[in-house]
Amino acid sequence: MADDGVRGEASAQQEKEKEKENGANRSSQETETESSKNGDNAAENQTLSKRQQKKLLKQQKWEEERELRKQKRKERKQQRRLQRHNHQEEQGGEAQHVRKRPRREVTPSSLRLVVDCSFDSLMLTKDVQKLHKQIQRCYAENRRALHPVQVYLTSLGGQLKQSMDEKDKGWVNWKDISIKTEHYSEVVAKEELVYLTSDSPNVLEELDHKKAYVIGGLVDHNHHKGITFERAKELGIHHAQLPLSSFVKMNSRKVLAVNHVFEIILAYLEKGSWQEAFFTVLPQRKGAVAVDQEKEEEESDSDPGP
């Protein structure tokens, strides 16, 4: 047994020495690989031109400083945020308040506006496309109006429907609008209808919220003068023109486009003044001048002065 013990101690000693030897070999191998690596790099660097070496160094430096740059950016951002915050506090929170849109209380109107699309066959394709755009405009304006009206499109079909199907498929999802293939006289009771037409001798003074006002869906460059007036008379319904001449002097005809008539009604509902409504909506090129203003100008023209 004792022998075994001695033999055991001797072999343990031998094992330790072996391990030491292996360790030494391993580390000498590792340093060899390291040095061969460095050697490779050095060789690589030697094969690079001076310019390339410079570029490489610059690139390495750029990579090393990436974190630092990130940190600096973060600091700058924080500083800007702090400055903005301090500025807003100085202004008593006003800046923030100004940026917010004032909330407008939308109250739908019971007034009905009908676009009569029964003149489709009288229009050229390019004019149908213009009418299509005017109707899109009416829809969009009504959607953002303070007092949106009840909109009807009647007698929809033919070229106009084709244009809508081809160019604006989304119309089938339009909200708050009644789109009908029927004529307006089949949709609204006759006594409630008022055809808006510039040829009517009646001048509209106020809007009656129980009525449905009809706009002729027509772009005709005056080729069908008086057509809507004739149709209204044939049907025996009320008709009226907008009170344009009482409030504005225009350098062009009193015949307006569908969307202008539509928008004037919306503006009148909002402002309660025809004059304001006309001036908000009518384009400058129509040369609209307030009737009062024109009178004043005439007086000052004839004034001989001191």
Ligand SMILES: C[S@@+](CC[C@H](N)C(=O)[O-])C[C@H]1O[C@@H](n2cnc3c(N)ncnc32)[C@H](O)[C@@H]1O
């Ligand atoms: C371009 S106009 C069509 C003109 C067409 N020759 C006619 O006889 O009505 C489009 C529509 O806008 C309306 N409109 C245009 N100007 C108007 C005005 N001054 N007063 C009332 N309605 C008007 C009419 O309903 C008209 O049919």
